[in-house]
Amino acid sequence: MDVKDDMVVHIDGSQGEGGGQVLRTSLALSVLTGKPFVMERIRAGRKKPGLARQHMMCVEAAAAISGAEVEGNGLGSQSLRFQPGTVQPGDFHFDIGTAGSTTLVLQTLLMPLLLADEGSLLTIEGGTHNPMAPPFEFIRDTFLPQLRAMGARVEVTCERPGFYPAGGGRLSVEITPARALKAYEMLDRGALIRVTAASLLSLLPDVIAERELAVVRRKLKLPEDGQITRIDTAKGPGNAVLITIEHEHIVEVVTAVGEKSVSAERVATGAAREAQGYLQHGAPVGEHLADQLLLPMAVGGGGRFRTGPLTEHTRTNMRTIEAFVDAKFETTQVDAHVWEIAVTRMQAGK
DSSP, X not given: OOOOGGGSEEEETTSTTOSHHHHHHHHHHHHHHOOOEEEESTTTTSSXXXXXXXXXXXXXXXXXXXXXXEEOOSXXXXXXXXXXXXXXXXXXXXXXXXXXXXXXXXXXXXXXXXXXXXXXXXXXXXXXXOTTSOOHHHIIIIIHXXXXXXXXXXXXXXXXXXBTTTBXXXXXXXXXXXXXXXXXXXXXXXXXXXXXXXXXXESSOHXXXXXXXXXXXXXXXXOSOOEEEEOSSOSSOEEXXXXXXXXXXXXXXXXXXXXXXXXXXXXXXXXHHHHHHHHHHOOSBOHHHHHHXXXXXXXXXXXXXXXXXXXXXXHHHHHHHHTTSOEEEEEEEOSSSOEEEEEEESSTTO
16 A cells, blocks of 8 residues: 555544544545545554454445555454545445444445445445444434435435344445535424334343333333334344434434343433433434534535534544544533534535
């Protein structure tokens, strides 16, 4: 790999939050801008540092759509060198081979393919409902509607759910190219329309869902109902609690994924507390959506939105984006619980 060192973006993979988001954002922006990067100390502070299989698939997928040259994409590797070629839209199939998150692979590929010259079709196999990753419903109901407000046309279908540890889920994604993304503004969530709760179950007894929904109803003071969705197509057992909070201008999906040896009550309590936090702070953009809006705003028309207390995850994503593009992030504390993030493109089209 022969690249002049002054052309390479150098990223410390342990900076800030120090997780896989640093890698995914770097891959997306490297492919989008054509800038090669070197990343050291990847996930250095994690219990199992370095690249896991789902991170390796993100690298492999980014390389596949851009004809990149890659060094260091191995299990446990803490050093990676990535030199992209030109984005080549088309039909792609990626199988993580584990229950690794399909939505995080999508997060890596979406912006480069969205701003390409032609459309693309993606099929991604792995997990669709994972701890520490956005579930399919969040992508469909929370993130993509806001991306469409910027002018994007993306459709995602969950052909088969996949839960940890069996995996086997499959997402289908249709991406229509957008020449540019419009400025985005979301300062007010509008009036509350409804709050609903659901529990997804695969190869597990209904009593688990009943216990979860009872906790959510009690903590959020919801009516005596709640949807239990049995999934017959998943490859293994699994469970997820979904709380959908619908306002006039935005929908927030809060999720907790069931894990072995974690009680139904504990799973539901985690989801209910996050939902309570969102309802109480009053800002339209939840903490996970805030992370995902930064990249399209930075390579699009900029804009501003209001969110709850800033997380280290969000701050780290800002710093990573700034390493690749001339985007300026301004954060202003509006009140004790609400922050406004403004994104300005300093050099459009870079």
